[in-house]
Amino acid sequence: xxxxxxISVQKYISVIFLFIAAFIWxxxxxxxxxxxxxxxxxxxxxxxIVLMVLPFIVGNFSLVSEELAEIGMNFLFVLIFLSMxxxxxxxxxxxxxxRENDLRDLMKESAKHPIxxxxxxxxxxxxxxxxxxxEDKLDDKKKKIKLKEKKIDTKQKSLDKTVKKxxxxxxxxxxxxxxxxxxxxxxxxxxxxxxxxxSVLIVREKKLDEAEKDVKYARNELKNLKEExxxxxxxxxxxxxxxxDREEDVEARMSRVRVKESDIREALDNIQxxxxxIAKEERELKKSVRDFDDEKExxxxxxxxxxRVTSRNNKFKSKLNEREGKLELLEDNxxxxxxxxxxxxRSLSKKSRNLSALEVKFGKSxxxxxxxxxxxxxxxxxxEKKFRVKKRSKx
Amino acid sequence: MSxxxxxxxxxxxxxxxxxxxxxxxxxxxxxxxxxxxxxVLLFGLLLLALVKLVDIFVIxxxxxxxxxxxxxxxxxxxxxxxxxxxxxLFAVCVLVxxxxxxEGFENLE
Numbered sequence: 001x002x003x004x005x006x007i008s009v010q011k012y013i014s015v016i017f018l019f020i021a022a023f024i025w026x027x028x029x030x031x032x033x034x035x036x037x038x039x040x041x042x043x044x045x046x047x048x049i050v051l052m053v054l055p056f057i058v059g060n061f062s063l064v065s066e067e068l069a070e071i072g073m074n075f076l077f078v079l080i081f082l083s084m085x086x087x088x089x090x091x092x093x094x095x096x097x098x099r100e101n102d103l104r105d106l107m108k109e110s111a112k113h114p115i116x117x118x119x120x121x122x123x124x125x126x127x128x129x130x131x132x133x134x135e136d137k138l139d140d141k142k143k144k145i146k147l148k149e150k151k152i153d154t155k156q157k158s159l160d161k162t163v164k165k166x167x168x169x170x171x172x173x174x175x176x177x178x179x180x181x182x183x184x185x186x187x188x189x190x191x192x193x194x195x196x197x198x199s200v201l202i203v204r205e206k207k208l209d210e211a212e213k214d215v216k217y218a219r220n221e222l223k224n225l226k227e228e229x230x231x232x233x234x235x236x237x238x239x240x241x242x243x244x245d246r247e248e249d250v251e252a253r254m255s256r257v258r259v260k261e262s263d264i265r266e267a268l269d270n271i272q273x274x275x276x277x278i279a280k281e282e283r284e285l286k287k288s289v290r291d292f293d294d295e296k297e298x299x300x301x302x303x304x305x306x307x308r309v310t311s312r313n314n315k316f317k318s319k320l321n322e323r324e325g326k327l328e329l330l331e332d333n334x335x336x337x338x339x340x341x342x343x344x345x346r347s348l349s350k351k352s353r354n355l356s357a358l359e360v361k362f363g364k365s366x367x368x369x370x371x372x373x374x375x376x377x378x379x380x381x382x383x384e385k386k387f388r389v390k391k392r393s394k395x
Numbered sequence: 396m397s398x399x400x401x402x403x404x405x406x407x408x409x410x411x412x413x414x415x416x417x418x419x420x421x422x423x424x425x426x427x428x429x430x431x432x433x434x435v436l437l438f439g440l441l442l443l444a445l446v447k448l449v450d451i452f453v454i455x456x457x458x459x460x461x462x463x464x465x466x467x468x469x470x471x472x473x474x475x476x477x478x479x480x481x482x483x484l485f486a487v488c489v490l491v492x493x494x495x496x497x498e499g500f501e502n503l504e
Contacts, residue, residue: 007478017486021493028497039503040429040496042421045414049436049489056486067396074403081410088417095424 015056022050042091048084055080120264128257135250142243145236152229159225166218173208173215180205401454408447415440428502432495439488442481449477 025046029037037043059073106119180201415437422433456463456470 003475003479007475010479010483014483014486017483017490021486021490024490024497025493028493028500032500036500039426039500040432041424042418042433043496045418045421046436046493046496050493052489071396071400071403074400074407078403078407078410081407081414085410085413085417088414088421092417092420095421099424 011056011060015053015060018050018053018056022053025050041095042088044087044091045084048080048087051080052077120260120267124257124260124264128261131250131253131257135254138243138246138250145240145243152232156229159222162218163222166215166222169211170215173211177208397454397458401451401458404447404451404454408444408451411440411444411447415444426499426503428499429496432492432499435488435495436492439485439492442485442488446477446481446485449473449481 029043029047040046055073055076058076059069062069062072064072418433418437418440422430422437425433452463452466453470453474456466
């Protein structure tokens, strides 16, 4: 029971993990787009694999029978992996073709391919270093051989000297022998007298024989040395030939390496030119950015000024509106006063008309009335100024 | 029904193995920053292939119980392991592969 619960829980957990993975991948795909994901060649395979959440959802959350759900899950599974296999097969073919083309480009001497530089950097340069080391070793060996040759030459010279000395000795001995023979012939008469001396001569002859033996021995040694020398020369000749061949081979390789080096230098020069161009473009871009920032700041200042002017205008407008309101109020007051004055004028004209009527009515009596006199109908007669003051105080 | 399931599982298992092989071939063309991600995905596919293999054994045991009677002793534990450990591990591998790929993109930037 517990195992069944654990299994179902684990299935749900798997679905959740796959769902999270699918969500993250699709979010990444949306953020970067197809071009952004191009760095990962098999990004489509990832898109297919995150679809694995679908068969798990069908298997765990389906409303149909368990068998149908299982068949549906397996069918989806097969479909997903079939599509993944197709995608991977296509990608593999495309990538292998691209690689083949790259390798073919490497074979062409004229084509300049980025992998060529990588190839030159990773494969040619170590080979060059190895060749240089081999060249150094060969130089060392050459030097050693030259030293040995010199030593052999010096030995040969010394041997030649000894041979010459021995030849001189031989000549000297043969001359001596001849002389002795001559002396023997000449002194045959005096043989008897020189019997005693003969024994000495015999001893000398013996010594001379020994010396001759020594010379013979030296000659044999010299022969042996000469044979040894020729043998060594014979041994050294193929080595020297081999060394010469190797030297030629190394020179050929070096020439090839020099050609490659020149290519690499050319490529490096091109890269530097490109770098300079990029730097120049960067400078121009920075300058344009700076100009843009300056213009931006200018526009910002202008905007600020325009805002200030508009705020001032708004204030001025509000003041004008207030003044207009006040002026309208004053105009209304003036109109009211005009109306009042008109009505007052009308009342005055009416009163003047009444006064003229009263003047007509009262005739002379009124005309004769003086200031301060009392009339039973009009009352006390006052001055015009006093009358106006009274009228105002009444108002 | 069981035979259909058996064929589907067999085809699925073969396809998973084929995908693994193709992924290994494609891995050599990938940049080194994505190598971890592809390796994790490969490991996940290996686990999935094991799960499919266990499913195939279960169905074979159902269909030909006499021929595959020797599996009876291990099949229960196989199924338990595949459901409890291998399937969640596959899901975790897919998640880690996706996260690693995202990190690879960030590193490239």
